[in-house]
Amino acid sequence: MNTHFDMQSAGPAPARIVAALAGLALLSACSAEEGPPIDATGALDIPAEVGAVAAEPERDCLLVVWEQQSAPNRDFDRANDPAEGGLISCATGTTASQYEASLAALRDAATDNDRDRMLRELDIPLLYIDADGNRRDLRETDLADQGFDEVFSPEMLALMRNLDLADMTVVPDQGGFFELGAIWLSPGQPGGRPRLVTVNRQALAEAAAAEKAETPS
Numbered sequence: 001m002n003t004h005f006d007m008q009s010a011g012p013a014p015a016r017i018v019a020a021l022a023g024l025a026l027l028s029a030c031s032a033e034e035g036p037p038i039d040a041t042g043a044l045d046i047p048a049e050v051g052a053v054a055a056e057p058e059r060d061c062l063l064v065v066w067e068q069q070s071a072p073n074r075d076f077d078r079a080n081d082p083a084e085g086g087l088i089s090c091a092t093g094t095t096a097s098q099y100e101a102s103l104a105a106l107r108d109a110a111t112d113n114d115r116d117r118m119l120r121e122l123d124i125p126l127l128y129i130d131a132d133g134n135r136r137d138l139r140e141t142d143l144a145d146q147g148f149d150e151v152f153s154p155e156m157l158a159l160m161r162n163l164d165l166a167d168m169t170v171v172p173d174q175g176g177f178f179e180l181g182a183i184w185l186s187p188g189q190p191g192g193r194p195r196l197v198t199v200n201r202q203a204l205a206e207a208a209a210a211e212k213a214e215t216p217s
Contacts, residue, residue, distance in 0.1 A: 061089035068191025073097035084169040091170035094187040110160035123195040179207040
């Protein structure tokens with residue numbers, strides 16, 4: 001499927017994740033003497049080369065990320081690090097096994113329609129983009145009862161029941177997404193387990209329309 005997506009509609013990962021990934025990239029650059037530049041607002045200004053660390057063969061992002069983990073799954077991570085868009089470790093600051101653990105939890109929660117288990121996989125506030133492109137930051141109270149059913153529609157749950165790591169596209173300093181950005185996952189800290197940060201029903205509808213157009217009649 002075409003992996004074109006609209007970054008504005010998909011929504012970026014939370015700022016703290018970007019800052020954490022910048023710190024991770026600096027760990028891999030052991031010879032660097034200066035810290036990352038900081039703008040007037042106090043936010044990290046991440047150099048372009050941080051997102052392109054995968055292009056530097058002398059740097060092994062997995063070795064850097066594994067240092068942040070107590071029990072890394074080295075064989076799985078090495079075999080599954082390549083993804084659409086780049087290496088998972090270099091682009092997102094965590095590993096394939098951590099993404100797979102999150103995807104498995106989401107698949108199970110969606111299969112059982114288990115709200116409590118689904119909520120445990122969310123980064124709160126969750127960025128929600130409805131079918132008309134309206135954006136909202138949702139807290140747990142917003143997801144009670146009818147709000148949950150709106151965000152996690154039958155179509156969204158169907159997508160989550162079939163999440164496959166092989167279908168993920170990564171974007172440096174943003175995380176990993178599925179179905180043109182219908183859902184995004186990002187780690188909260190270097191080496192950590194990703195959480196669901198964005199649910200985008202508009203992107204899901206666009207992905208369904210694109211797939212229908214590509215299907216021979």
